[in-house]
Amino acid sequence: MSAHAADVQLxxxxxxxxxxxxxxxxxxxxxxxxxxxxALDRTxxxxxxxxxxxxxxxxxxxxxxxxxxxxxxxxGRSSLATWLRAVLAQRYVDRVRVQRRTxxxxxxxxxxxxxxxxxxxxxxxxxxxxxxxxxxxRLDPRDRLRLASYYVQELTLAEIGRLLRExxxxxxxxxxxxxxxxxxxxxxxxxxxxxxxxxQIAACLASVVEDPGPLDMKQVxxx
Amino acid sequence: MTExxxxxxxxxxxxxxxxxxxxxxxDADALAAWADGTMAGADRVAFEIHAAGCARCQALxxxxxxxxxxxxxxxxxxxxxxxxxxxxxxxxxxxIIVVFLAxxxxxxxxxxGPAVTETSRDASASVAPPHAEKTAPSAAAPSASPAAxxxxxxxxxxxxRRDRATxxxxxxxxxxxxxxxxxxxxxxxxxxxxxxxPAAAQPPVPAPASPLASTASAxxxxxVAGAVSPPAAAxxxxxxxxxxxxxxxxxxAAQVPAAGTRANADAARSFDARAGAExxxxxxxAANPLLIVSxxxxxxxxxxxxxxxxxxxxxxxxxxxxxGTDVPVRAGSAPAARVCWLAGARGLVLLTTDAATWxxxxxxxxxxxxxxxxTDAVHATVTTADGRRFSTADxxxxxxx
Numbered sequence: 128m129s130a131h132a133a134d135v136q137l138x139x140x141x142x143x144x145x146x147x148x149x150x151x152x153x154x155x156x157x158x159x160x161x162x163x164x165x166a167l168d169r170t171x172x173x174x175x176x177x178x179x180x181x182x183x184x185x186x187x188x189x190x191x192x193x194x195x196x197x198x199x200x201x202x203g204r205s206s207l208a209t210w211l212r213a214v215l216a217q218r219y220v221d222r223v224r225v226q227r228r229t230x231x232x233x234x235x236x237x238x239x240x241x242x243x244x245x246x247x248x249x250x251x252x253x254x255x256x257x258x259x260x261x262x263x264x265r266l267d268p269r270d271r272l273r274l275a276s277y278y279v280q281e282l283t284l285a286e287i288g289r290l291l292r293e294x295x296x297x298x299x300x301x302x303x304x305x306x307x308x309x310x311x312x313x314x315x316x317x318x319x320x321x322x323x324x325x326x327q328i329a330a331c332l333a334s335v336v337e338d339p340g341p342l343d344m345k346q347v348x349x350x
Numbered sequence: 351m352t353e354x355x356x357x358x359x360x361x362x363x364x365x366x367x368x369x370x371x372x373x374x375x376x377d378a379d380a381l382a383a384w385a386d387g388t389m390a391g392a393d394r395v396a397f398e399i400h401a402a403g404c405a406r407c408q409a410l411x412x413x414x415x416x417x418x419x420x421x422x423x424x425x426x427x428x429x430x431x432x433x434x435x436x437x438x439x440x441x442x443x444x445x446i447i448v449v450f451l452a453x454x455x456x457x458x459x460x461x462x463g464p465a466v467t468e469t470s471r472d473a474s475a476s477v478a479p480p481h482a483e484k485t486a487p488s489a490a491a492p493s494a495s496p497a498a499x500x501x502x503x504x505x506x507x508x509x510x511r512r513d514r515a516t517x518x519x520x521x522x523x524x525x526x527x528x529x530x531x532x533x534x535x536x537x538x539x540x541x542x543x544x545x546x547x548p549a550a551a552q553p554p555v556p557a558p559a560s561p562l563a564s565t566a567s568a569x570x571x572x573x574v575a576g577a578v579s580p581p582a583a584a585x586x587x588x589x590x591x592x593x594x595x596x597x598x599x600x601x602x603a604a605q606v607p608a609a610g611t612r613a614n615a616d617a618a619r620s621f622d623a624r625a626g627a628e629x630x631x632x633x634x635x636a637a638n639p640l641l642i643v644s645x646x647x648x649x650x651x652x653x654x655x656x657x658x659x660x661x662x663x664x665x666x667x668x669x670x671x672x673x674g675t676d677v678p679v680r681a682g683s684a685p686a687a688r689v690c691w692l693a694g695a696r697g698l699v700l701l702t703t704d705a706a707t708w709x710x711x712x713x714x715x716x717x718x719x720x721x722x723x724x725t726d727a728v729h730a731t732v733t734t735a736d737g738r739r740f741s742t743a744d745x746x747x748x749x750x751x
Contacts, residue, residue: 163417205382208419213382216413220406259354259362265696265716267678268402272411275367275402278360280412290415291398292387308676310354335358 134207142198144186156211157181163212167219176219180211251331254321255313262312270305277302367405374400375407385414646687649705653679658692660705673700673708683724693719693732699746703727711746 140148160181164173186194201210263271273291276282284302288295317323317331376384376397383389384397401407642651648664651671656678659668673679679694692700697713699722713719717734724730728745740749 159419162419166417167413200379202379204379205386205388209386210378210382212414212417213385213410214378216410216417217378217381220409220413224406224409255354256358256362259358260365261716263359263362263366265677266402267695268399271363271366272398272402272408274359275363275408276412276415278356279363279367280408280415282412282415286412286415286418289418290411306354306359309359313354332354336355 131203131206135201135203138198138201138203138207141184142186142196144194144196149185152184156208159208160211160215163215164219167216173215173219176222177215180215180218247330248334251327251334254317254323255331255335258313258316258321259309261316262309265312266305266309270301270308273298273301274305364405366403367408368403369405371406372400372404375404376410381410381414384411385418640681642682642684642690644684644687644690649684649687651682651684651690651692653682653692656680656694658682662705671702671706671708674710675700680719681721683722683730685724685726689724689727691722691724691730693722695719699730699732701727701746711742713746714740714749 137148137152141152160177161174164177165171167173180197183197186196186198197214201207204210205213263274266274269291273287276287276290277284282290284295284298287302288298291298293301314328317328323331374396380389380393380397384394389397397407401411640653642653644650648662650661650665652659652661652668658671658673658679660671661668673692675698677695677698679692679698679700681694682690682692684690688703688705690702690705692698692708694700695718697716697719699711699713699719700708701711702708713732715734717736719732720735721733722730723732729741729743730746731739731741733739738751740751742749
């Protein structure tokens with residue numbers, strides 16, 4: 128707790144409406160808040176969130192005329208800088224998620240328009256997808272989290288390493304191992320549960336290699 | 351061997367994560383503590399387990415990673431670490447020089463030379479380049495990563511993708527830190543927090559009375575609306591077991607005593623019941639190997655980090671046993687010297703009748719098994735993570751609920 132005593136003190140003074148404390152906060156933390164917002168959304172979409180957060184930190188007058196500042200929730204469990212980033216992250220992520228839910232879904236483009244392909248191929252793709260879903264659900268939570276951070280959230284190995292408190296090299300090693308595990312699990316399922324032979328398994332895997340095009344990454348990340 | 355395409359993997363991972371936030375989701379306060387490394391170990395594990403299956407928490411974690419400011423190095427002599435290190439370094443250098451010069455004949459003739467140069471380099475490092483000395487690993491990581499050799503950093507990960515990712519981060523990182531004095535104290539205190547991490551596991555701070563506190567028991571949809579106030583949500587995470595919603599915490603208390611194995615029960619007692627059941631297991635398994643004692647003292651098994659070892663001499667030597675699966679084992683029961691049943695994650699049941707070879711026993715559900723109790727090679731009862739018990743009387747061919 129003592130590590131953040133100065134931060135807690137600053138937050139307390141700001142919450143109490145101390146002008147000098149607020150000036151200090153603005154000088155030291157506003158750039159940080161805006162930088163974090165820009166890192167979340169380079170098109171400036173998160174600035175709006177940062178601005179409203181900023182207003183709440185200053186304090187919004189409630190019905191009784193007393194100013195209530197968001198600062199009162201900061202308890203020094205982390206540094207003030209990290210807390211600000213976390214509040215920003217939470218609001219931004221939730222806002223994008225709500226927006227995505229209300230937006231109309233994009234038209235389905237693939238599938239219907241595609242020429243009638245090899246019926247075996249469709250079956251194979253479905254088999255692989257099912258097996259893959261099962262393999263992913265069987266992963267250890269930490270492995271799944273690491274994999275999702277890499278493939279869904281598109282974090283770098285260095286970022287994943289920092290998040291999961293492991294070195295970049297071991298994050299990379301674990302990712303490679305998890306991929307191998309999944310691959311082996313999928314193949315085993317195709318062999319044992321779908322009763323496919325080597326040739327059919329090879330055909331299965333070949334049929335999913337063709338990439339059906341990029342997906343809307345924003346949907347994937349914030350869904 | 352054909353690799354599975356990234357796109358397919360991404361889809362599968364995306365589909366596997368729940369899109370609905372739950373009471374296990376973190377609030378901003380906890381997220382910040384997690385990012386700063388000041389969250390208690392058990393809470394950390396519980397959060398990571400939850401996040402593995404929660405799309406929102408994954409996005410939150412990633413947002414924290416993306417917004418992490420680049421480390422800003424204050425002038426090296428201003429860092430408290432170096433200011434007290436300098437006299438110490440000088441003294442150490444002096445001692446080493448004296449030792450090596452005084453008794454050179456006791457070492458190989460080649461040794462004193464390099465040793466002395468190294469020492470003097472150490473000493474001069476305090477006066478010359480600031481990067482020569484090591485800084486906190488987390489702080490140094492971002493600056494080091496672009497230079498890291500690709501072979502070491504990305505074995506097995508598609509190269510093009512990794513390079514793209516690295517370039518992307520480099521471009522995305524704001525580079526204006528040099529002139530930005532305002533950001534400096536923030537980064538400094540962050541680093542201080544990381545350095546203090548191990549000692550800083552604090553009890554959760556009681557949240558102040560707030561008009562929003564009533565949202566604590568509100569359905570998870572409140573979280574989606576973005577209206578969750580930090581203390582309200584903090585209380586949610588603080589007592590998921592108490593919140594009748596029956597999150598993971600609620601099952602934790604119920605299932606562990608049923609586990610029936612002594613080590614598990616001990617771990618349960620010492621463990622704060624608010625962490626999730628899975629976290630509890632992880633902790634119980636990782637903390638101390640779970641011993642499975644057969645009626646014959648010489649023959650025992652133990653579970654170490656989900657793998658199994660056997661001893662034939664009462665524990666003097668342990669040999670790892672090949673189970674033919676990577677699925678972690680959680681519990682075991684040895685009704686005879688050569689007979690042992692094991693149960694683990696995702697419906698894993700294994701049986702040996704010769705204390706050497708293991709056979710996978712079919713189980714009707716892919717549910718995590720937390721305990722097993724066997725009376726011989728054909729009769730056994732397992733307990734699932736959600737507290738149900740299944741028994742077999744025919745060596746695992748059929749199971750009855």
